[in-house]
Amino acid sequence: MPVTANIVRYSAPGRVNLIGEHTDYNAGFALPIALPDRTVAVFHPADADTLMVRSDRAGQPVRIPLTTQPGDVSGWAAYVAGVVWALRRAGHRVPGGTLLISGGVEMGAGLASSAALECAVLGAILGAGGPPLDRMAQAHLARHAENDYVGAPTGLLDQLAILYAEPGRAQLIDFRDLSTTSVRFDPDAHGAALLLINSHAPHRHAGGEYAARRTSCERAAAALGVSSLRDVEDRGVGALDAVPEATDRRRARHILTENRRVLDTVRALKRFRLDEVGALLTESHASMRDDFEITTEHLDLIADTAVRAGALGARMTGGGFGGCVIALVAAADVGTVTAAVRSATRRAGHPDPTISRTYSGRGAGG
Numbered sequence: 100m101p102v103t104a105n106i107v108r109y110s111a112p113g114r115v116n117l118i119g120e121h122t123d124y125n126a127g128f129a130l131p132i133a134l135p136d137r138t139v140a141v142f143h144p145a146d147a148d149t150l151m152v153r154s155d156r157a158g159q160p161v162r163i164p165l166t167t168q169p170g171d172v173s174g175w176a177a178y179v180a181g182v183v184w185a186l187r188r189a190g191h192r193v194p195g196g197t198l199l200i201s202g203g204v205e206m207g208a209g210l211a212s213s214a215a216l217e218c219a220v221l222g223a224i225l226g227a228g229g230p231p232l233d234r235m236a237q238a239h240l241a242r243h244a245e246n247d248y249v250g251a252p253t254g255l256l257d258q259l260a261i262l263y264a265e266p267g268r269a270q271l272i273d274f275r276d277l278s279t280t281s282v283r284f285d286p287d288a289h290g291a292a293l294l295l296i297n298s299h300a301p302h303r304h305a306g307g308e309y310a311a312r313r314t315s316c317e318r319a320a321a322a323l324g325v326s327s328l329r330d331v332e333d334r335g336v337g338a339l340d341a342v343p344e345a346t347d348r349r350r351a352r353h354i355l356t357e358n359r360r361v362l363d364t365v366r367a368l369k370r371f372r373l374d375e376v377g378a379l380l381t382e383s384h385a386s387m388r389d390d391f392e393i394t395t396e397h398l399d400l401i402a403d404t405a406v407r408a409g410a411l412g413a414r415m416t417g418g419g420f421g422g423c424v425i426a427l428v429a430a431a432d433v434g435t436v437t438a439a440v441r442s443a444t445r446r447a448g449h450p451d452p453t454i455s456r457t458y459s460g461r462g463a464g465g
Contacts, residue, residue: 214260267284
């Protein structure tokens with residue numbers, strides 16, 4: 100982590116999850132890539148007992164005492180304060196000073212902007228003389244900040260995706276043992292493109308719905324007498340007949356079938372079968388819509404329109420209830436799909452989406 104004149108610069112990308120939604124806290128599989136857009140943290144350490152944080156997206160700076168505790172700081176700065184708190188709670192020294200944040204990862208779009216901020220801040224602080232921590236230790240600290248300081252009950256997907264990312268690669272994450280396997284993902288080399296379609300419907304875990312989905316999965320696992328739904332993966336969806344509550348059965352069915360889709364996607368990518376990958380993306384969206392119930396009519400419209408216009412497949416990406424859709428599209432059909440999605444959303448009275456061709460970028464670093 101480069102240090103020049105006692106100044107540390109560190110950045111971290113957002114992420115897109117190609118497939119594998121809500122599987123992380125169920126000890127399942129996911130297949131994310133890092134985005135080219137990055138959040139940058141520039142740290143000017145000083146002999147001080149506070150951290151002054153400024154963001155190019157906020158009007159006023161926020162002063163964070165190094166002794167901060169959960170509940171002291173709210174809003175975007177809570178993620179910074181959470182990193183400070185998590186480091187100190189783990190016994191690590193945190194210097195004071197000034198931290199300047201500039202961000203290319205859009206907030207509220209379901210692209211892991213909060214985890215990008217956490218990982219960028221963590222890397223900058225560690226680069227100012229902190230202990231050498233491996234990527235797994237950093238991922239756990241960042242999640243600790245988000246779960247226990249901010250209060251968001253997320254899994255490790257975002258942090259691992261950001262810290263382990265490689266250009267031109269997706270990362271197959273097995274959340275049972277937290278192992279990562281690099282998988283080639285370069286649709287451009289095979290005459291295709293990955294479109295990122297930002298609906299501009301704010302990504303919100305509305306009314307605690309994210310936590311409700313997690314609790315539902317935990318109830319289903321308890322009804323089956325296992326510690327996680329991963330433990331019944333080899334028994335298939337028929338095992339879910341023993342779950343007494345219908346909603347919990349549907350939630351669990353999404354997890355089991357989504358895990359299968361992740362592994363099938365990896366196999367298809369290894370054979371360069373992008374048509375199969377596209378079909379799996381579309382199946383995933385249907386499962387999130389019907390079984391997990393985390394999509395919206397707006398997102399459904401975008402995904403369905405993209406497929407009808409010729410996309411190989413499309414799905415919502417992220418925790419749900421807003422945010423972005425990804426579409427895998429033959430390069431020759433990019434213009435047609437883009438125009439169809441814009442037209443459909445406009446007719447429905449939704450905001451004009453931002454549609455960009457994206458690719459897998461590098462992970463967090465100086």
